[in-house]
Amino acid sequence: MRRPCIVGVMGGARADAASCENAYRLGALIALQGWVLLNGGRNTGIMEASARGAAEAGGLTIGILPDAHTANASQFVRVAVCTGMGSARNVINVLSSNVIVACSGGAGTLSEIALALKHGKPVITLGYDLSQCLQFYQGHGSVCTAATPQEAxxxxxxxLDQVSRVD
Amino acid sequence: MRRPCIVGVMGGARADAASCENAYRLGALIALQGWVLLNGGRNTGIMEASARGAAEAGGLTIGILPDAHTANASQFVRVAVCTGMGSARNVINVLSSNVIVACSGGAGTLSEIALALKHGKPVITLGYDLSQCLQFYQGHGSVCTAATPQEAxxxxxxxLDQVSRVD
Amino acid sequence: MRRPCIVGVMGGARADAASCENAYRLGALIALQGWVLLNGGRNTGIMEASARGAAEAGGLTIGILPDAHTANASQFVRVAVCTGMGSARNVINVLSSNVIVACSGGAGTLSEIALALKHGKPVITLGYDLSQCLQFYQGHGSVCTAATPQEAxxxxxxxLDQVSRVD
Amino acid sequence: MRRPCIVGVMGGARADAASCENAYRLGALIALQGWVLLNGGRNTGIMEASARGAAEAGGLTIGILPDAHTANASQFVRVAVCTGMGSARNVINVLSSNVIVACSGGAGTLSEIALALKHGKPVITLGYDLSQCLQFYQGHGSVCTAATPQEAxxxxxxxLDQVSRVD
Known part of the structure; x- marks a missing residue:
């Protein structure tokens, strides 16, 4: 893979302090690996925290906004992609990422996990246990859980190692 | 509501015979109520069965296709809407329906349930139990379960009665 | 073609009285042919006029809305497809129609003509002369002009005759 | 504007050598200004040439692909955004760019110019004269022509100076 790996970090526009702290650390670690962070681009919750973590660690951040403008974009998003497509941008988040990390979230985040599974993208849940819900998928190994950002x-x-071994 | 109610019937492109039979009956009952059936438009699984049920009962059927063409559209879909947008059409399925009935399905159907919850659309699951998965949503009353097409x-x-009472 | 022909009628949200009168007549004639009228679904300009013409003549009308809701939908649209995708719905208008008639309009209508040409859909302009602009396409016969709704x-x-002769 | 300016370079997947040379130079000049180049992401024509120009000059390149995958992406695109939405990605190209430069192209490029005008984005045509077609828009100053990449x-x-003076 010549292009840098893109890690999609999904999660709620509203999130508690602990989840945001985790998202911030995750963003920083992604940047330190030389990977690109991609998220939903808004200036709240998991989106703001993960973009801030990556940007402050010197990483490249891409925000796929539901809006047609940047008025509500995080200042820590370096490139704001304006879709003007609302929730349809969730599909773009998934398709553009090599791996998805799903932080704490609601129905929007669940839709992204489901879309990732449909399109064969690996999903790692971080502080968001869906094992009951998705047990029939976990058998196929496409969803796994991480307890900490480091583990993610x-x-x-x-x-990535598995993919490059196949290539 | 001057326009007829649109019932979105979601479910897998692959489905067992019993689920397809349920979808067929559901489609027929929707048509007999004078409602419009909307689904993903393809000629397989729950989509084909529900469209056939509605069409054979004289109802109007709308298929929102992921494709840019009608080559794989069900012959029982009267109006084929070609999006050329792949899974992003799942969002259109949800936003265009007044109520969603989720039949047996996989990750695509789960994405539609999640998107419906995000956008405040009522969801009825038919032969597809997500109570474990979505228990935190059921408390808000937006997901309920039906055992049979009649119950759906x-x-x-x-x-619909609740909505018209509010209006 | 088992499904009825879908005629996409495009045109501005703002339009003068003569253009709206033409769109109204065009809609009525489409309905009388047994064809389905598809447009952008809003309650203004060419959209409102063409939907009204078709609906009052007993035809089926489909509106592909840019919005996630029906608040601004024409009352003459029988089935409102809510995309929540803004201008991206212009692509759906084009892909879903067998033929496009472009009435008087602005940049949005021009985008639909261009998208139709890109996707090989026949375009008829009605009261909207683009011969200067699109002369290189007219050589390929995919754009033609009609002076009246009857001529359209x-x-x-x-x-349609050419298509069925090929099939 | 804290984020770097995004210049959208539009143009055909097929283009003659002179147009590609212009696109290459334009890409390089955009990078030297510290701006981000955004285009349709594919590995042919104006897309390949402009991405190559920018990448070889050390600039950041974003490709908004019509595809759900990167199989046909230019190797000079640093971040590939996979939409899986076909021509609907043209809307994203336009909404995400601060300014559009339209190189030689066909109907797809014309659709992007039209969408840019609809959404109030400034358009500069480079080697692609649309003055006849768009004269009614040029009166509003939103389309202008450049003879060379330097002029663009x-x-x-x-x-950009006008915008920052207003802010």
Whole structure:
């Protein structure tokens, strides 16, 4: 893969302090790996926290906005992609990422996990247990869980190693 | 509501015979109520069965295709809307429907349930139990379960009655 | 073609009285042919006029809305498809129609003409002369001009005859 | 504007050598200004040439692909955004760019010019004269013509100066 790996970090526009702290650390670790962080681009919750973490660590951040403008974009998003397509941008988040990390979230995040599974993208849940819900998918190995940002990074690395071994 | 109610019937492109039989009956009952059936438009699984049920009962059927063409559209879809947008058409399925009935399906159907919840659309699951998965949403009353097509129709009617009482 | 022909009628949200009168007549003639009228679904300009013409003549009308809701939909649209995708719905208008008639309009209508040409859909301009602009396409016969709604109908009929002769 | 300016370079997947040479130079000049180049992401024609120009000059390149995958992406695109939405990605190209430069192209490029005009984005045509077609828009100053890549850069700079003076 010549292009840098893109890690999609999904999660709620509203999130508690602990989840945001995790998202911030995850963003920083993604940047330190030389990977690109991609998220939903808004200036709240998991989106703001993960973009801030990556940007402050010197990483490249891409925000796929539901809006036609940048008025509500995070200042930590370096490139704001304006779709003007609302929730349809969730599909773009998934298709553009090599791996998805799903932080704490609601129905929007669940839709992104489901779309990732449909399109064969690996999903790592971070502080968001869906094992009951998705047990029939976990058998196929496409969803796994990480307890910490560090563990999520290790899992991404493991997934990338498998892919490059196949190539 | 001057326009006829649109019932979105979601479900897998692959489905077992019993689920297809349920989808067929559901489609027929929707048509007999004078409602419009909307689905993903393809000629397989729940889509084909539900469109056939509605069409054979004289109802209007709308298929929102992921494709840019009608080559794989069900012959029982009267109006084929070609999006050329792949899974992004799932969002259109949800936004265009007054109520969603989710039949047996996989990750695509789960994405539609999640998108419906995000956009405040009532969801009825038919032969597809997500209570474990979505228990935090069921508390808000936006997901309910039906054991049979007849029960699904009764629940839709109940939802429409609530809406018209508010208007 | 088992499904009825879908005629996409494009044109501005703002339009003068003569253009709206033409769109109204065009809609009525489309309905009388047994064809489905598809447009952008809003309750203004060419959209409102063409939907009204078709609906009052007993035809089926489909509106592909840029919005996620029906608040601004024409009352003459029988089935409102809510995309929530803004201008991206212009692509759906084009892909879903067998033939496009472009009435008086602005940049949005021009985008639909261009998208139709890109996707090989026949375009008839009605009261909107683009011969200067698109002369390099007219050589390929995919754009033609009609002076009246009746002439537009004759041209659609001629296009459908050619298609069925090939099939 | 804290984020770097995004210049959208539009143009055909097929283009003659002179147009590609212009696109290459334009891409290089955009990079030298510190701006981000955004285009349709494919590995042919104006897309390949402009991405190559920018990448070889050390600039950041974003490709908004019509595809759900990167199989046909230019190797000079640093971040490939996979939409899986076909021509609907043209809308994203336009909404995400601060300024559009339209190189030689066909109907797809014309659709992007039209969409840019609809959404109030400044358009500069480079080697692609649409003055006959768009004369009614040029009166509003939103389309202008550049004879060379250098002139296009000067016009972009002038547009950015006007915007920052207003802010």
């Amino acid at each position: 990074i290790a899992r991404i690395q493991s997934i | 129709i009764a629940r839709i009617q109940s939802i | 109908i004759a041209r659609i009929q001629s296009i | 850069i000067a016009r972009i700079q002038s547009i």
